[in-house]
Amino acid sequence: MLDALLFDLDGTLTDTDTLHLVAIQQLLLEEDNRPFTAAEFMEKCSGRANAQMCQLLFPERSVAEHQAFADRKEARFRALSTTLEPIPGLLRLLGWANGHGIGRVVVTNAPRANADHMLGALGLVEAFAHVVVAEDLARAKPDPLPYQTGLLKLGSVPANAMAFEDSVPGLSAAKGAGIFTVGLATSQAPEALLAAGADLVIEDFNDPHLWQALEARR
Missing domain, CATH: 3.40.50.1000 (HAD superfamily/HAD-like)
Known part of the structure:
Protein backbone atom coordinates (compact mmCIF):
# COMPACT_ATOMS: atom_id res chain seq x y z
CA MET A 1 0.00 0.00 0.00
CA THR A 16 14.89 26.00 -11.46
CA ASP A 17 17.79 24.71 -13.55
CA THR A 18 17.79 27.85 -15.71
CA LEU A 19 18.12 30.06 -12.62
CA HIS A 20 20.97 27.95 -11.21
CA LEU A 21 22.70 28.11 -14.59
CA VAL A 22 22.34 31.90 -14.74
CA ALA A 23 23.68 32.26 -11.19
CA ILE A 24 26.81 30.25 -12.02
CA GLN A 25 27.29 31.98 -15.38
CA GLN A 26 27.09 35.42 -13.75
CA LEU A 27 29.59 34.57 -11.01
CA LEU A 28 32.10 32.87 -13.31
CA LEU A 29 32.04 35.84 -15.68
CA GLU A 30 32.33 38.36 -12.85
CA GLU A 31 35.07 36.54 -10.94
CA ASP A 32 37.09 34.68 -13.60
CA ASN A 33 35.84 36.00 -16.96
CA ARG A 34 34.99 32.36 -17.62
CA PRO A 35 32.15 31.41 -19.97
CA PHE A 36 29.95 28.54 -18.86
CA THR A 37 27.55 26.61 -21.10
CA ALA A 38 24.31 24.79 -20.47
CA ALA A 39 26.04 21.56 -21.51
CA GLU A 40 28.69 22.09 -18.82
CA PHE A 41 25.94 22.74 -16.30
CA MET A 42 24.25 19.44 -17.10
CA GLU A 43 27.55 17.57 -16.85
CA LYS A 44 28.93 19.14 -13.68
CA CYS A 45 26.09 20.71 -11.73
CA SER A 46 22.57 19.40 -12.31
CA GLY A 47 21.42 17.23 -9.42
CA ARG A 48 24.77 17.39 -7.60
CA ALA A 49 25.49 18.61 -4.10
CA ASN A 50 27.57 21.78 -3.99
CA ALA A 51 30.68 19.95 -2.77
CA GLN A 52 30.54 17.63 -5.79
CA MET A 53 29.79 20.50 -8.15
CA CYS A 54 32.71 22.61 -6.94
CA GLN A 55 35.13 19.70 -7.17
CA LEU A 56 34.22 19.41 -10.84
CA LEU A 57 34.25 23.15 -11.51
CA PHE A 58 37.41 23.99 -9.54
CA PRO A 59 39.54 20.86 -8.98
CA GLU A 60 42.54 23.03 -8.11
CA ARG A 61 40.81 25.00 -5.32
CA SER A 62 40.63 24.22 -1.61
CA VAL A 63 37.55 23.01 0.26
CA ALA A 64 37.25 26.46 1.87
CA GLU A 65 37.28 28.12 -1.56
CA HIS A 66 34.67 25.63 -2.77
CA GLN A 67 32.39 26.49 0.15
CA ALA A 68 32.82 30.22 -0.41
CA PHE A 69 31.86 29.92 -4.08
CA ALA A 70 28.89 27.69 -3.24
CA ASP A 71 27.65 30.24 -0.72
CA ARG A 72 27.91 33.04 -3.30
CA LYS A 73 26.19 30.94 -5.92
CA GLU A 74 23.26 30.03 -3.66
CA ALA A 75 22.83 33.62 -2.53
CA ARG A 76 22.70 34.70 -6.18
CA PHE A 77 20.18 31.94 -6.94
CA ARG A 78 17.92 33.06 -4.09
CA ALA A 79 18.09 36.64 -5.36
CA LEU A 80 16.99 35.42 -8.81
CA SER A 81 14.13 33.27 -7.50
CA THR A 82 11.91 35.52 -5.38
CA THR A 83 8.84 33.93 -6.96
Whole structure:
Protein backbone atom coordinates (compact mmCIF):
# COMPACT_ATOMS: atom_id res chain seq x y z
CA MET A 1 0.00 0.00 0.00
CA LEU A 2 1.34 3.42 -0.98
CA ASP A 3 1.95 5.51 2.15
CA ALA A 4 4.88 7.79 1.25
CA LEU A 5 5.78 10.24 -1.52
CA LEU A 6 9.36 11.52 -1.64
CA PHE A 7 10.15 14.56 -3.77
CA ASP A 8 13.36 16.05 -5.02
CA LEU A 9 13.22 19.86 -5.01
CA ASP A 10 15.03 21.61 -7.88
CA GLY A 11 13.54 20.55 -11.20
CA THR A 12 10.91 18.40 -9.53
CA LEU A 13 8.71 20.69 -7.46
CA THR A 14 9.64 23.67 -9.62
CA ASP A 15 11.81 24.15 -12.72
CA THR A 16 14.89 26.00 -11.46
CA ASP A 17 17.79 24.71 -13.55
CA THR A 18 17.79 27.85 -15.71
CA LEU A 19 18.12 30.06 -12.62
CA HIS A 20 20.97 27.95 -11.21
CA LEU A 21 22.70 28.11 -14.59
CA VAL A 22 22.34 31.90 -14.74
CA ALA A 23 23.68 32.26 -11.19
CA ILE A 24 26.81 30.25 -12.02
CA GLN A 25 27.29 31.98 -15.38
CA GLN A 26 27.09 35.42 -13.75
CA LEU A 27 29.59 34.57 -11.01
CA LEU A 28 32.10 32.87 -13.31
CA LEU A 29 32.04 35.84 -15.68
CA GLU A 30 32.33 38.36 -12.85
CA GLU A 31 35.07 36.54 -10.94
CA ASP A 32 37.09 34.68 -13.60
CA ASN A 33 35.84 36.00 -16.96
CA ARG A 34 34.99 32.36 -17.62
CA PRO A 35 32.15 31.41 -19.97
CA PHE A 36 29.95 28.54 -18.86
CA THR A 37 27.55 26.61 -21.10
CA ALA A 38 24.31 24.79 -20.47
CA ALA A 39 26.04 21.56 -21.51
CA GLU A 40 28.69 22.09 -18.82
CA PHE A 41 25.94 22.74 -16.30
CA MET A 42 24.25 19.44 -17.10
CA GLU A 43 27.55 17.57 -16.85
CA LYS A 44 28.93 19.14 -13.68
CA CYS A 45 26.09 20.71 -11.73
CA SER A 46 22.57 19.40 -12.31
CA GLY A 47 21.42 17.23 -9.42
CA ARG A 48 24.77 17.39 -7.60
CA ALA A 49 25.49 18.61 -4.10
CA ASN A 50 27.57 21.78 -3.99
CA ALA A 51 30.68 19.95 -2.77
CA GLN A 52 30.54 17.63 -5.79
CA MET A 53 29.79 20.50 -8.15
CA CYS A 54 32.71 22.61 -6.94
CA GLN A 55 35.13 19.70 -7.17
CA LEU A 56 34.22 19.41 -10.84
CA LEU A 57 34.25 23.15 -11.51
CA PHE A 58 37.41 23.99 -9.54
CA PRO A 59 39.54 20.86 -8.98
CA GLU A 60 42.54 23.03 -8.11
CA ARG A 61 40.81 25.00 -5.32
CA SER A 62 40.63 24.22 -1.61
CA VAL A 63 37.55 23.01 0.26
CA ALA A 64 37.25 26.46 1.87
CA GLU A 65 37.28 28.12 -1.56
CA HIS A 66 34.67 25.63 -2.77
CA GLN A 67 32.39 26.49 0.15
CA ALA A 68 32.82 30.22 -0.41
CA PHE A 69 31.86 29.92 -4.08
CA ALA A 70 28.89 27.69 -3.24
CA ASP A 71 27.65 30.24 -0.72
CA ARG A 72 27.91 33.04 -3.30
CA LYS A 73 26.19 30.94 -5.92
CA GLU A 74 23.26 30.03 -3.66
CA ALA A 75 22.83 33.62 -2.53
CA ARG A 76 22.70 34.70 -6.18
CA PHE A 77 20.18 31.94 -6.94
CA ARG A 78 17.92 33.06 -4.09
CA ALA A 79 18.09 36.64 -5.36
CA LEU A 80 16.99 35.42 -8.81
CA SER A 81 14.13 33.27 -7.50
CA THR A 82 11.91 35.52 -5.38
CA THR A 83 8.84 33.93 -6.96
CA LEU A 84 8.55 30.37 -8.27
CA GLU A 85 5.84 28.35 -9.98
CA PRO A 86 5.08 24.71 -9.12
CA ILE A 87 5.40 22.10 -11.84
CA PRO A 88 1.91 21.67 -13.40
CA GLY A 89 -0.18 19.15 -11.48
CA LEU A 90 1.92 19.31 -8.30
CA LEU A 91 -0.78 20.96 -6.21
CA ARG A 92 -3.27 18.38 -7.46
CA LEU A 93 -0.95 15.56 -6.41
CA LEU A 94 -0.25 17.05 -2.99
CA GLY A 95 -3.98 17.51 -2.37
CA TRP A 96 -4.67 13.92 -3.40
CA ALA A 97 -1.92 12.63 -1.11
CA ASN A 98 -3.22 14.68 1.80
CA GLY A 99 -6.73 13.39 1.24
CA HIS A 100 -5.52 9.80 1.30
CA GLY A 101 -3.26 10.17 4.31
CA ILE A 102 -0.05 9.66 2.31
CA GLY A 103 3.07 11.18 3.86
CA ARG A 104 5.21 13.66 1.94
CA VAL A 105 8.87 14.54 2.34
CA VAL A 106 11.35 16.63 0.36
CA VAL A 107 14.74 14.98 -0.24
CA THR A 108 17.27 17.39 -1.74
CA ASN A 109 20.95 18.05 -2.30
CA ALA A 110 20.18 21.77 -1.99
CA PRO A 111 21.34 23.55 1.18
CA ARG A 112 18.80 24.17 3.94
CA ALA A 113 18.65 27.91 3.15
CA ASN A 114 17.64 27.16 -0.43
CA ALA A 115 15.08 24.55 0.56
CA ASP A 116 13.41 26.92 3.01
CA HIS A 117 13.52 29.78 0.47
CA MET A 118 12.07 27.71 -2.37
CA LEU A 119 9.27 26.14 -0.36
CA GLY A 120 8.38 29.62 0.89
CA ALA A 121 8.41 31.06 -2.64
CA LEU A 122 6.15 28.20 -3.75
CA GLY A 123 3.81 28.58 -0.78
CA LEU A 124 4.43 24.95 0.20
CA VAL A 125 6.09 25.22 3.61
CA GLU A 126 3.22 23.33 5.26
CA ALA A 127 2.83 20.74 2.48
CA PHE A 128 5.62 18.43 3.64
CA ALA A 129 6.10 16.72 6.99
CA HIS A 130 9.89 16.81 6.67
CA VAL A 131 12.66 18.28 4.53
CA VAL A 132 15.80 16.14 4.26
CA VAL A 133 18.86 18.08 3.07
CA ALA A 134 22.18 16.51 2.15
CA GLU A 135 24.25 18.93 4.23
CA ASP A 136 22.77 17.31 7.36
CA LEU A 137 23.87 13.82 6.26
CA ALA A 138 27.14 11.95 5.87
CA ARG A 139 26.53 11.39 2.13
CA ALA A 140 24.57 13.19 -0.57
CA LYS A 141 22.86 11.88 -3.69
CA PRO A 142 23.71 9.79 -5.72
CA ASP A 143 24.18 7.82 -2.50
CA PRO A 144 20.84 6.34 -1.35
CA LEU A 145 21.26 7.70 2.22
CA PRO A 146 19.09 10.83 1.67
CA TYR A 147 16.18 8.71 0.44
CA GLN A 148 16.68 6.10 3.15
CA THR A 149 16.52 8.96 5.65
CA GLY A 150 13.32 10.27 4.05
CA LEU A 151 11.71 6.87 4.43
CA LEU A 152 12.69 6.75 8.09
CA LYS A 153 11.22 10.22 8.67
CA LEU A 154 7.88 9.01 7.29
CA GLY A 155 8.02 5.60 8.95
CA SER A 156 7.76 3.91 5.56
CA VAL A 157 9.59 1.23 3.58
CA PRO A 158 10.67 1.17 -0.09
CA ALA A 159 7.84 -1.12 -1.19
CA ASN A 160 5.26 1.41 0.04
CA ALA A 161 6.86 4.52 -1.42
CA MET A 162 7.16 6.47 -4.63
CA ALA A 163 9.92 9.00 -5.40
CA PHE A 164 10.04 11.85 -7.92
CA GLU A 165 13.32 12.99 -9.48
CA ASP A 166 14.56 14.97 -12.48
CA SER A 167 18.32 14.23 -12.43
CA VAL A 168 20.53 11.21 -12.98
CA PRO A 169 22.23 11.48 -9.54
CA GLY A 170 18.82 11.75 -7.90
CA LEU A 171 17.45 8.76 -9.78
CA SER A 172 20.49 6.73 -8.77
CA ALA A 173 19.88 7.65 -5.14
CA ALA A 174 16.17 6.81 -5.13
CA LYS A 175 16.61 3.56 -7.04
CA GLY A 176 19.54 2.66 -4.80
CA ALA A 177 17.13 2.95 -1.87
CA GLY A 178 14.81 0.49 -3.62
CA ILE A 179 12.01 2.98 -4.34
CA PHE A 180 9.71 3.05 -7.37
CA THR A 181 10.93 6.26 -9.01
CA VAL A 182 9.19 8.61 -11.43
CA GLY A 183 11.45 10.78 -13.58
CA LEU A 184 10.33 14.28 -14.54
CA ALA A 185 11.63 15.37 -17.94
CA THR A 186 12.25 18.97 -16.88
CA SER A 187 16.05 18.96 -17.18
CA GLN A 188 16.90 15.65 -18.89
CA ALA A 189 15.61 13.87 -21.96
CA PRO A 190 13.18 11.02 -21.19
CA GLU A 191 15.66 8.57 -22.68
CA ALA A 192 18.36 9.66 -20.22
CA LEU A 193 15.98 9.24 -17.30
CA LEU A 194 14.93 5.78 -18.42
CA ALA A 195 18.56 4.79 -18.92
CA ALA A 196 19.28 5.96 -15.37
CA GLY A 197 16.63 3.59 -14.03
CA ALA A 198 13.37 5.57 -13.91
CA ASP A 199 10.35 3.27 -13.61
CA LEU A 200 8.16 5.89 -15.31
CA VAL A 201 8.92 9.19 -17.05
CA ILE A 202 6.44 12.08 -17.13
CA GLU A 203 6.38 15.66 -18.40
CA ASP A 204 4.49 16.93 -15.35
CA PHE A 205 2.24 15.72 -12.54
CA ASN A 206 -0.87 15.79 -14.70
CA ASP A 207 0.37 12.86 -16.79
CA PRO A 208 -2.36 10.17 -16.83
CA HIS A 209 0.28 7.42 -16.61
CA LEU A 210 1.31 8.79 -13.22
CA TRP A 211 -2.25 8.72 -11.96
CA GLN A 212 -2.68 5.16 -13.17
CA ALA A 213 0.47 4.19 -11.27
CA LEU A 214 -0.70 6.00 -8.13
CA GLU A 215 -4.09 4.29 -8.13
CA ALA A 216 -2.53 0.89 -8.86
CA ARG A 217 -0.14 1.22 -5.92
CA ARG A 218 -2.72 2.70 -3.52
